[in-house]
Amino acid sequence: MNTSTKAVPTVRQVAIMGVPEVGGTLTGSYLYENPDENPEGLSTFCWYDGGTSGTIIATSIDLTLVTAHAGMKLTFSVTPVAASGEKGVESFSAPLQVIKEGYQNISDEESENSFLKQRGQFAFHANGPKDGVFTSTAGAFALKSRVTQNVTVVGTQSFGGVIPPEIATYLRNNPAITMFTTTTNFGALVPIGEHNQLLVWGPGIPATLPNLQDIKSVYSNGSSLAFIYKDPPSGENTIGAVGTAATGGVVPVEVQNKLMFDRPKAIYATLDAFTVLTDSGRVYAWGNAANGGTIPIDVQTQLNSMKVDRIVASRTAFCALTESGEIIAWGANGAIPAVTLEKIYDDDGALTVIANDSAFIAITRGRRKAATWGLAAYGGTMSEAAASLAARGNLVLCTAAPWAMCFINESGQAAAWGSAGHGGGAIPAQSAGEETSTLPLNAQALLEQGDIAAQIETMFSNARFSKSLHSRVSSSVTLTNGEAIELTRNDGSFVLLNRHPDGRTKNLVSWGLAATGGTIPGDIKQTLMASRIRKIYCSNGAYAALVDQGTTEGVVVTWGRASQDGGMIPVALRDALSSGVVEIYTIQAAPAPSTATVPAAFAARKSNNKYVTWGAYVKQEEFEPGRS
Numbered sequence: 001m002n003t004s005t006k007a008v009p010t011v012r013q014v015a016i017m018g019v020p021e022v023g024g025t026l027t028g029s030y031l032y033e034n035p036d037e038n039p040e041g042l043s044t045f046c047w048y049d050g051g052t053s054g055t056i057i058a059t060s061i062d063l064t065l066v067t068a069h070a071g072m073k074l075t076f077s078v079t080p081v082a083a084s085g086e087k088g089v090e091s092f093s094a095p096l097q098v099i100k101e102g103y104q105n106i107s108d109e110e111s112e113n114s115f116l117k118q119r120g121q122f123a124f125h126a127n128g129p130k131d132g133v134f135t136s137t138a139g140a141f142a143l144k145s146r147v148t149q150n151v152t153v154v155g156t157q158s159f160g161g162v163i164p165p166e167i168a169t170y171l172r173n174n175p176a177i178t179m180f181t182t183t184t185n186f187g188a189l190v191p192i193g194e195h196n197q198l199l200v201w202g203p204g205i206p207a208t209l210p211n212l213q214d215i216k217s218v219y220s221n222g223s224s225l226a227f228i229y230k231d232p233p234s235g236e237n238t239i240g241a242v243g244t245a246a247t248g249g250v251v252p253v254e255v256q257n258k259l260m261f262d263r264p265k266a267i268y269a270t271l272d273a274f275t276v277l278t279d280s281g282r283v284y285a286w287g288n289a290a291n292g293g294t295i296p297i298d299v300q301t302q303l304n305s306m307k308v309d310r311i312v313a314s315r316t317a318f319c320a321l322t323e324s325g326e327i328i329a330w331g332a333n334g335a336i337p338a339v340t341l342e343k344i345y346d347d348d349g350a351l352t353v354i355a356n357d358s359a360f361i362a363i364t365r366g367r368r369k370a371a372t373w374g375l376a377a378y379g380g381t382m383s384e385a386a387a388s389l390a391a392r393g394n395l396v397l398c399t400a401a402p403w404a405m406c407f408i409n410e411s412g413q414a415a416a417w418g419s420a421g422h423g424g425g426a427i428p429a430q431s432a433g434e435e436t437s438t439l440p441l442n443a444q445a446l447l448e449q450g451d452i453a454a455q456i457e458t459m460f461s462n463a464r465f466s467k468s469l470h471s472r473v474s475s476s477v478t479l480t481n482g483e484a485i486e487l488t489r490n491d492g493s494f495v496l497l498n499r500h501p502d503g504r505t506k507n508l509v510s511w512g513l514a515a516t517g518g519t520i521p522g523d524i525k526q527t528l529m530a531s532r533i534r535k536i537y538c539s540n541g542a543y544a545a546l547v548d549q550g551t552t553e554g555v556v557v558t559w560g561r562a563s564q565d566g567g568m569i570p571v572a573l574r575d576a577l578s579s580g581v582v583e584i585y586t587i588q589a590a591p592a593p594s595t596a597t598v599p600a601a602f603a604a605r606k607s608n609n610k611y612v613t614w615g616a617y618v619k620q621e622e623f624e625p626g627r628s
Contacts, residue, residue, distance in 0.1 A: 534548065
């Protein structure tokens with residue numbers, strides 16, 4: 001008898017991790033049995049469309065979802081292989097349906113164009129990665145390990161980083177968890193057979209909780225979580241919330257009654273209020289009355305005559321739109337002045353709306369002109385140069401930093417207005433109609449310094465654009481020749497990236513507060529120009545670019561505020577971030593309008609399942625979740 005023969009390798013708890021939405025990344029996960037005595041070798045993987053006997057579409061452990069995957073019903077499988085060569089039996093996950101767009105029925109556009117991102121997580125500036133692996137409050141983070149299937153939570157108690165012991169045990173033992181966050185609280189949606197339960201913890205969670213079982217989707221504002229129940233019995237509440245009543249943590253009875261016969265579709269958030277959109281396009285709100293939680297009677301009457309299909313939120317107000325371009329808004333600094341509304345409707349209504357802290361910009365459906373409203377110091381009143389360009393139309397790029405806005409037209413003429421987020425003091429709190437001559441409206445001046453404006457015009461000198469009437473104006477555009485141009489922002493600066501069709505960097509310019517990344521150091525820019533930039537991420541005051549350099553993939557390059565925002569990689573971590581990084585995540589604080597440092601951090605996930613964290617509130621380290 002050969003006593004050296006190893007047992008056939010086996011796996012259990014095969015699962016798919018990630019959000020099944022086009023543009024996201026799914027990861028296969030499983031627990032390899034008996035790894036100490038029979039270590040794992042090169043196990044093989046398959047992704048099937050149409051069940052276990054369907055078509056194999058990929059053989060990697062990660063699957064990036066593209067448009068062709070929309071509608072597919074995916075199953076992941078692993079065939080375990082031991083290091084000694086023994087091969088086990090193929091094991092399968094449960095199937096998962098891929099959606100084209102609209103995580104929890106909120107589109108990428110709606111989330112991207114809102115001040116607080118609308119994906120159930122505490123985040124600003126840009127939608128986070130769609131892999132569902134990493135979630136953060138303003139000072140703690142939770143991540144799921146593909147290898148151990150554990151949830152690891154790290155951070156300070158004041159930001160939810162210390163989990164109650166019994167909940168911690170549950171999270172260690174449960175293999176399929178979706179995480180949600182507010183500024184200081186966590187929510188974990190865990191399966192219980194065919195049902196589920198939302199577990200919540202953090203300093204803002206009340207002692208008395210509502211029914212937290214059988215939940216379909218979860219949303220968040222700065223302090224509270226709101227959710228839609230899955231197939232509630234007739235006569236039962238269709239939505240719920242947990243948090244403080246003042247911030248939307250309790251749903252009023254009158255809102256619940258409205259939803260009995262018109263089911264909720266999605267819930268949107270300002271920083272301390274919620275609005276629910278129903279299947280028939282009706283809208284109801286609760287939370288902080290001043291910041292969108294109460295809809296004025298005249299606005300509600302108008303909303304009841306509209307079939308709303310999109311909602312965008314600033315920090316303090318909501319704006320609702322219809323497919324035909326109707327538009328209405330409510331909340332602090334949200335009401336649209338009659339003269340602005342007339343400009344929008346005179347050019348066939350609103351095509352796109354983008355919000356920042358306390359202002360909105362609408363791009364029209366006709367000639368793609370722009371109109372703004374809200375606090376003047378935040379971009380609610382355009383500079384003369386911006387207003388002139390806005391009236392000419394043909395806008396192709398537009399985005400908003402917390403206190404400044406920027407757009408670019410087809411000719412590459414760019415305008416920025418509002419405060420660039422610098423000056424050493426808080427921005428004056430003025431209402432939309434007050435005099436603006438003393439406000440720090442310096443974003444345009446920063447754009448015009450040096451030759452930035454000329455470089456932007458050069459990017460667009462031979463550009464050709466799709467003339468589709470259905471394509472909305474956003475922070476990125478792909479030209480007909482395959483070039484891509486993207487406009488990224490953080491608290492105090494903008495970065496404009498132009499890629500060749502093959503992914504090489506064609507040009508890269510920045511402007512705004514130098515300390516927050518508005519100036520790219522010469523050596524950093526040279527490196528980025530010689531790299532293929534996959535994506536640029538931002539914290540409050542820094543940027544991190546994930547790039548490929550020659551044959552080396554997954555390198556991280558940073559600039560901006562050094563220590564407290566992650567703008568400089570610690571020397572001890574440079575090797576760890578010099579290759580193999582597959583995704584970057586951010587831990588952000590609420591934007592603050594001053595030169596004071598806003599604590600923020602980055603976390604990088606590597607192909608070897610390790611993580612690297614640097615910046616504020618985190619250890620400057622490389623670690624493997626569940627094993628460090």
